[in-house]
Amino acid sequence: MSSVPAFKRLPRAVREQQMLDAAVKVFSRRGFHAASMDEIAEDAGISKPMVYAYLGTKEELFVACLHREGTRMMQAIAGAAAPDLPADERLWRGLRAFFGFVGAYRDGWAVLYRQARGEQPFAGELATMRARLVEVVAGMLDHALRAEGREIAAIDLEVVAYALVGATESLADWLADHPDADPEKTATRMMNVAWLGAAQLLHGVTWRPPAD
Amino acid sequence: MSSVPAFKRLPRAVREQQMLDAAVKVFSRRGFHAASMDEIAEDAGISKPMVYAYLGTKEELFVACLHREGTRMMQAIAGAAAPDLPADERLWRGLRAFFGFVGAYRDGWAVLYRQARGEQPFAGELATMRARLVEVVAGMLDHALRAEGREIAAIDLEVVAYALVGATESLADWLADHPDADPEKTATRMMNVAWLGAAQLLHGVTWRPPAD
DNA sequence: GCGTAACCCTACGCACGAGTAGGTATGCTC
DNA sequence: GAGCATACCTACTCGTGCGTAGGGTTACGC
Numbered sequence: 001m002s003s004v005p006a007f008k009r010l011p012r013a014v015r016e017q018q019m020l021d022a023a024v025k026v027f028s029r030r031g032f033h034a035a036s037m038d039e040i041a042e043d044a045g046i047s048k049p050m051v052y053a054y055l056g057t058k059e060e061l062f063v064a065c066l067h068r069e070g071t072r073m074m075q076a077i078a079g080a081a082a083p084d085l086p087a088d089e090r091l092w093r094g095l096r097a098f099f100g101f102v103g104a105y106r107d108g109w110a111v112l113y114r115q116a117r118g119e120q121p122f123a124g125e126l127a128t129m130r131a132r133l134v135e136v137v138a139g140m141l142d143h144a145l146r147a148e149g150r151e152i153a154a155i156d157l158e159v160v161a162y163a164l165v166g167a168t169e170s171l172a173d174w175l176a177d178h179p180d181a182d183p184e185k186t187a188t189r190m191m192n193v194a195w196l197g198a199a200q201l202l203h204g205v206t207w208r209p210p211a212d
Numbered sequence: 213m214s215s216v217p218a219f220k221r222l223p224r225a226v227r228e229q230q231m232l233d234a235a236v237k238v239f240s241r242r243g244f245h246a247a248s249m250d251e252i253a254e255d256a257g258i259s260k261p262m263v264y265a266y267l268g269t270k271e272e273l274f275v276a277c278l279h280r281e282g283t284r285m286m287q288a289i290a291g292a293a294a295p296d297l298p299a300d301e302r303l304w305r306g307l308r309a310f311f312g313f314v315g316a317y318r319d320g321w322a323v324l325y326r327q328a329r330g331e332q333p334f335a336g337e338l339a340t341m342r343a344r345l346v347e348v349v350a351g352m353l354d355h356a357l358r359a360e361g362r363e364i365a366a367i368d369l370e371v372v373a374y375a376l377v378g379a380t381e382s383l384a385d386w387l388a389d390h391p392d393a394d395p396e397k398t399a400t401r402m403m404n405v406a407w408l409g410a411a412q413l414l415h416g417v418t419w420r421p422p423a424d
Numbered sequence: 425g426c427g428t429a430a431c432c433c434t435a436c437g438c439a440c441g442a443g444t445a446g447g448t449a450t451g452c453t454c
Numbered sequence: 455g456a457g458c459a460t461a462c463c464t465a466c467t468c469g470t471g472c473g474t475a476g477g478g479t480t481a482c483g484c
Contacts, residue, residue: 009450009461031330033245036441047463052443114330118243118322156401159383163405166382167375174374189368193375196408221431221480248471259433264473 016054019044023055024065028110032062032119059121066116069108070129076101077133087144088195095168095187095194102172103183109176113169130165137161164194228266231256235267236277240322244274244331271333278328281320282341288313289345299356300407306348307380307399307406314384315395321388325381342377349373376406 010018022044026035037058041048055061080097081090102109116122138161145151168190175186222230234256238247249270253260267273292309293302314321328334350373357363380402387398 012461030332031243031245033243034331037443038441049444050462058442110330118326118330119246120242159386159398159401160405162386163379163383163402166385167379170378170381171371171375173378174371186371189371190375193372224430250471261474262432270472
């Protein structure tokens with residue numbers, strides 16, 4: 001019966017990537033708990049014990065997914081933004097790279113953003129990554145502000161950065177749900193909202209609540 | 213033994229609310245799948261069959277939570293924004309009401325935003341609610357634009373509205389994680405980001421990508 | 425004061441899915 | 455071509471947690 005081995009034996013590194021691909025796909029659709037190891041194994045075209053042998057328990061597998069997609073995203077962004085460019089140019093490049101990542105790895109984005117958020121054991125890991133992003137954006141704003149001779153409280157800076165990151169994530173989600181949409185164009189739209197608003201802040205324009 | 217009934221018998225309406233309170237609390241911490249009906253029942257101070265008798269299966273219970281918190285939120289917002297006010301005033305009141313809701317019902321917000329998103333059966337319901345919000349915001353923007361004699365494509369309007377809603381949700385999440393933070397102040401910060409950016413758009417200022 | 429309906433409980437059955445035991449085949453090295 | 459590591463499988467165990475069967479007790483109408 002050995003004449004035609006139904007499917008090929010492949011080196012570990014290759015199989016691991018296939019498993020991660022399958023896992024990201026299944027986790028993105030079902031969420032961590034509803035996803036079953038059986039389904040992931042089947043989708044990867046392999047049997048369950050292999051998944052356990054290579055990637056460990058379900059939690060470890062999920063963390064591996066988070067790790068791969070997370071670094072993929074961070075590297076896409078980091079590779080795009082040269083630190084010596086003007087703020088708007090850096091922001092633009094960062095956004096373009098980010099939306100490019102989301103467009104290319106929609107499932108990866110869905111796992112990071114939609115699934116890992118609520119699940120207690122992983123939320124922390126994600127929050128850290130997010131915090132790094134917020135910090136970068138806040139740093140950019142602060143830099144631009146100082147260049148104009150202005151300054152605002154650190155907490156305000158953080159919150160504004162948080163809002164910008166949130167808006168960006170939200171558009172990323174919109175992009176993930178609209179397969180025909182153009183990442184580049186989405187980045188432009190985000191730039192419009194973010195930069196125009198931020199520019200106002202930079203020039204010292206602020207909005208104040210009415211007397212009531 | 214009947215002399216002191218360990219705990220009182222209560223009418224159905226009261227118990228249902230206690231159960232929903234417990235369910236929202238547990239779901240918000242654990243997520244839909246990781247939450248157990250036993251824990252919810254225990255937290256509500258009642259036995260499991262009662263939960264099934266009153267609120268039905270786990271899915272139905274989750275939907276009931278979504279429903280209660282969702283309408284609570286929508287009503288808070290709707291009750292705040294009189295339709296004949298100027299756009300910035302309406303936006304401000306809407307934001308204030310929204311952050312007020314999040315501050316008052318942090319667990320409810322967490323269920324809506326963090327948990328219901330990824331879980332397939334419920335994501336649709338939530339997306340609809342969110343879409344209604346986006347529509348309202350887009351309508352406001354459109355109204356304000358037309359008042360200035362301007363107009364932009366419907367898709368751009370939608371995406372900008374999406375970004376604003378996303379930024380708001382993100383700040384809401386920040387608020388939910390910072391119990392000491394002031395909802396009112398958070399609303400002001402959001403208003404700064406949103407309105408200043410939107411005002412620019414209203415006046416026809418747009419950002420364009422560099423030639424490359 | 426007596427029936428009846430509403431409130432509430434202690435158990436269980438049962439399925440589903442994580443993780444493993446134990447074994448087979450294939451290719452690579454010397 | 456013998457030995458050995460690596461790739462791979464089928465078929466189980468066992469815990470966990472949803473949902474229920476079957477029965478008890480309190481209040482309320484009449």
